[in-house]
Amino acid sequence: MDQPLTLQLFVPRDSAALAVGADEVAAALQAAASAHGMVLHPGSACATPTAATLVRNGSRGLFWLEPMVEVATPAGRVAYGPVAPEDVAQLWPVLLAEAEGRIPGTPGEPGSPGQPAPHRLRLGVTEQIPYLVLQERLTFARIGISDPLSLDDYAALGGWAGLRAALQAAPAALLHEVTHSGLRGRGGAAFPAGIKWQTVAGASAAQKYVVCNADEGDSGTFADRMVMEGDPYMLIEGMAIAGLAVGASQGYVYIRSEYPDAVAVMREAIDRAQADGWLGDDIQHSGRSFALQVRMAAGAYVCGEETAMLESIEGKRGVVRAKPPLPALAGLFGLPTVINNVLTFAAVPLILANGGQFYRNYGVGRSHGTLPFQLAGNIRHGGLVEKAFGVTLRELVYGFGGGTRSGRAVKAVQVGGPLGAYVPEPLWDIPLDYEAYAAHGLVVGHGGLVVHDDSADMARLARYAMEFCALESCGKCTPCRIGSTRGVEVIDRIVGAAKPAAAAGAPAVVQQAQRVQQLKQVTLLRDLCDTMLHGSLCAMGGMTPYPVLSALNHYPQDFGLAAAGSPTPTGTAPAAATT
């Protein structure tokens, strides 16, 4: 009986797994092991275990099934979840049998004669779970499989192939591959990464910088966090390639303070990569150098805007800079700087390893590659779904997400973060593609989806968008600083006017006067949104009108307005995003 010795278990260390008790489950597994005279050693995913091991992997991103315990079997890794600590005692013999290949079947199927039915938490072979099978995981290919900090796992699963190729190539060739891949900024603005890199490469300066914007402050987004916690070397590799391509020797990762786990994993990964010769003065004896540092943000949402982030890294208040000059020419400390989002840099190693054409072949129109969509809010199967561009909201929310968690009807889906529009049901079949969405006054943004059920009050959410903008505005430009506060007041007046008008017994003439007042306030709100949209320095004020106007246009009844005679759904929606 040497099988139990090679028992290999996996319990995720992603903070979304920790937040539902993954550490407690890991401890319960250790306790069960020791009760059976065994010890679970720490281990990595790809090494052949010589003793019973417990690997702390990243999350597969099926968050309704976390904590998900996996066990290596002759048929591949088999998953159980969501596992509570109190399930472990009962699960322990099942996991041992599973490791020996003695458990057939899937949940719901009765066991064959003489065999008990599978354990109620058994999910089957992990890689055959439909939620995963139906994805196109390029950026997330390793996440959930490997031990995030294991350099052996990273190398065994294709890591460093992009950087190895980059070290052999001239900067012009790197720029060509990234440009040809069609990769666009995944932070929301969707600017072609290759063009930005070329601008920085073409600037002459003694020092240039590469800055990763990991200030993932938007509600409904967690893909950046999953990359940093689940595959940190991929981000390091992508940033190092950017440094080689543009001639920058110093990089910074600006991570929000609300992500202490991501900060800790990135810092540890940078130290290990440096010790292993993948960062530092002489990368893999190539004579090229790239150094990387983590900078922790301090809870200002607007620092997710790239110029405010630069100010913050420089040690100042995170106030937005007017452009031009472009950060590509005069960025961090006034020097040429590549700024990209985590997911943008994370896509780069694969592009260098497999070629730009490989990446370009995914997607539709001018939206090439894949986007890690984040299914969040009131959704049954919330999690990470990486798909090529062109998938629809309906496929994501119903096909993957299974509708609302509350079981009620879906009322609205906010796409692209708190500055994205609320998308109503008639628009759920538009392909998620930057241009197709923009044509309808919507934004794909970073692919975060927040689902609201029919109990949501859209007027209240619109008010919240204005309130949030007032709270988080850096204060530099007037439309954002003042407009947001006026916006809260105007929405209050619209909603407030509806109540007495609806009250029974008021004379018709009074009701009529109140309705006129209310419509005046609606005009004022639209005018205000127009000013914010066109007059703000950055997306904070410039895009707050998206959730506000989409709520007003598609859900007028929530504002106490008659649905009839309201503007057409797309007619008055904002036409284009600010940069």
Add this chain to the structure above:
Amino acid sequence: MNLPSALPVSKSSAPSGSALLNSADAARVDALIDAHRDMPGALLPLLHAVQQALGHVPGAAVPAIAQGLGLSRAEVHGVITYYHFFRQAPAGRHVVQVCRAEACQACGGEALLAQAEQLLGCASHSTRSDGAVTLEPVYCLGLCASSPALQINHKLHARVTPQRLASLVAELEGL
């Protein structure tokens, strides 16, 4: 940046009304200033380090920080007050942070915050008068697929039900 420290800022000219640091804390702040002085863009990392060491960034530390980095006191004060993360006063012995971003709102986050206010006897954005607990709404803990979420003393909790919140609060000592 290594700006010349030419500004005539005296360590002794602490703003009126702010208490002086005790000598142990002053020594810790001075050591942290020395450790960060040569770092480009040192102010945020230094303020993080001071808050980590002392639990908050006392007003009395501002003159030394300003002089150490060659900044004006106003610049340092401006940065401390701009960022939500930096505390100018000590937090309560327990810190409870409830997410009120849209994804959590879609799953009852607002009701959870109201429940926390009631259970803790503490209004949000404040520290209870006995110093036992600080309650803060936060904007996004990054657990949006497992809403509603909150954090208690640096430990994250997701898919929090009213019952779960009640038992988490009951586990807090000295409330």
